[in-house]
Amino acid sequence: MRSNPRLILLSEEDRSELTGILAEAEEAQQVLAAAEAAQTRVLAKAGAFAARLAEGSTAVVRDRDMALRGVAAEIAAAVRLSDRSVQRQIDSAFALVNDYPATVHCLEKGLITRAHVAVVEDIGRRLPLELKGEFDQLAAEICLDETPGRARADLEIIAERMNPRTLTERHAGAFRERKIVRYPIGDGMSELRAVHSTVLIEGIFQRVTEQANQVIAAREPGSGDTRSLDEVRADLFADMLLTAVPAIEPTGDQPGGLGAIRAKVQVVIPVMALMGQSDVPCDLAGVGPIDADTARLLAGNSDGTWERLLTHPITGLTMAVDQYRPTAAMDRFLKGRDKHCRWPGCRMPARKCEVDHNHDAALRGKTEICNLCCLCQRHHSMKQFTAWKVRQLPGGVIEWTSPTGRVYVDNPPGHGVHFSPEEDVPDDLWVKWTTFTGEFRITDQPADNPHEPAPF
Incomplete structure (x- = not known):
């Protein structure tokens, strides 16, 4: 044991x-x-x-x-x-x-x-x-x-x-340069390199990774399958390309192609960009900027692949995520707020992290937003089994105290990067996710659902 x-x-x-x-x-x-x-x-x-x-x-x-x-x-x-x-x-x-x-x-x-x-x-x-x-x-x-x-x-x-x-x-010009290229690398092996839209490449990688993890988890003891994650990913990639029916439309980056992806990818969209009043770049969390047209397309896609986060145009902080359910709503909000592990410097995406109590539940810590944050397994274990201490300050600020007494502060993502938009910003912004139509709605009226966020 x-x-x-x-x-x-x-x-x-x-x-x-x-x-x-x-x-x-x-x-x-x-x-x-x-x-x-x-x-x-x-x-x-x-x-x-x-x-x-x-x-x-x-x-x-x-x-x-x-x-x-x-x-x-x-x-x-x-x-x-x-x-x-x-x-x-x-x-x-x-x-x-x-x-x-x-x-x-x-x-x-x-x-x-x-x-x-x-x-x-x-x-x-x-x-x-x-x-x-x-x-x-x-x-x-x-x-x-x-x-x-x-x-x-x-x-x-x-x-x-x-x-x-x-x-x-x-992006419109660069998209015309998409291609695949093969390179012989010796010993009977070759490399296949694809140049394509960032959102599609990220979706492909996440999907094949999730499938590879499922294959590894389902292994029977003594099966003889000792393939690494990289090996399983490569085998699945080859299987899908050789046997799957293409879903991408021949006319380009259409909803049919994006909707075919089965992976969890987080897209951060400034609210004015969603409203079509700005073309500021949006953020494919953990990867980098994507163009506003693609982000708007993803925001209107009802498929569960894309987790959409709306950010305030000036503060840069999260206004809403795309679903609000009892208990699950807290998890989705925290992953939207934190975007990655809250250990200073860690970039592990929030979707791969655990939602952890800052003040331990075993020590009467409450299960509420102001006492929860996303930590990767490494830093969750470090908090649990070393003398590092953590607490949450107002505004989602996480304060870490080292064993030597030094204090390190981790601000929520978006805290230090914001611009004054050229467009007019309404004084009160409310966001509603309409599950029937599968779209965000910007309104100046409060939400009926008490789980939906207050205006910024």
């Missing part, structure tokens, strides 16, 4: 030792960040030097490249790296220092990591030069409070909303 894990408690001596280790880890991280910032600045200086050497030339582009090659070769020989690698580093550093000064400053002070900078650089390159300064300020502010993974999710939305061309416009 498997024994339950024991509760890990710290003595005063243990707590003192851990505090010392923590201080050393923080100092090492700050030293590393400062060194990386210093390296970035000196490489940017090398890029500026190469550009100055080429000034006045009639062939500026060619001569700057030659000057840069020479400078990169000099540095590469000294630090024992490839000159091509150093040249790429110089180009990156030059762009970072000039386009993202606030982000580099935060790195220099040890307030963020190089991984944060890589996220800012990757997403920022999608914006025109004149918008990078504003993006840099917003990105630095978000990176101060979030891990690189969570910061990426927020910055994806910010970059999409800042882009002068809407995601709806860009």
Whole structure:
């Protein structure tokens, strides 16, 4: 019989030792960040030097490249790296220092990591030069409070909303580039790669994952089936493609194709986008932005695959989910509010998390919204079996206290990313989910159902 894990408690001596280790880890991280910032600045200086050497030339582009090659070769020989690698580093550093000064400053002070900078650089390159300064300020502010993974999710939305061309416009063109490609990889194996709409790819992946988990759970002892989750997913994928009848309409991204998906995918839709008064990008939770046209199509789809969450146009907080039932309503609301595990930095989607009591039910904690949040299995177990403590503050804010006494606050998703909409926003917004017609309805009248949300 498997024994339950024991509760890990710290003595005063243990707590003192851990505090010392923590201080050393923080100092090492700050030293590393400062060194990386210093390296970035000196490489940017090398890029500026190469550009100055080429000034006045009639062939500026060619001569700057030659000057840069020479400078990169000099540095590469000294630090024992490839000159091509150093040249790429110089180009990156030059762009970072000039386009993202606030982000580099935060790195220099040890307030963020190089991984944060890589996220800012990757997403920022999608914006025109004149918008990078504003993006840099917003990105630095978000990176101060979030891990690189969570910061990426927020910055994806910010970059999409800042882009002068809407995601709806860009998606229309990109959708014409959908395709599948095969690549031989040796040993009798090949790779099949599909380029398609994000919502469809996510639905496909979730469906085949759910089916693979069912296959593994149904295994009989001694069956000899030792396939991993990846292997079962690949086998199911091949079976479905070889034997299933296609459901996608030949004319493109129609409701018939989307409705054929059997997976649970969460779509976050700003209410003004749902009303057709805005084309701001929406969010495929845990994946990234999708265009407003696709989100509106999904909002009107009555199939149970798509879990639709409406967010307030200014605060960004959840206004409603698409169903309200006794007991199940609380679960759906919490997963709509939290969107992912509420341990600081964890991005595990809420649909894969457990709804947990902050103040344990066994210790008379109440089963109510203000005492519940979504935690993944890893962080649920950590809360249960280690000296970490958690409590919920007003507004769905989760406060964690570490064994050494440090306090970390996790704000609900959407807390730090909101814009003033160009459209007029009604003073009172009510949302009703009409089960008969399978659609959201925006109204200025209170809901008849007491389980439906109050206006924001």
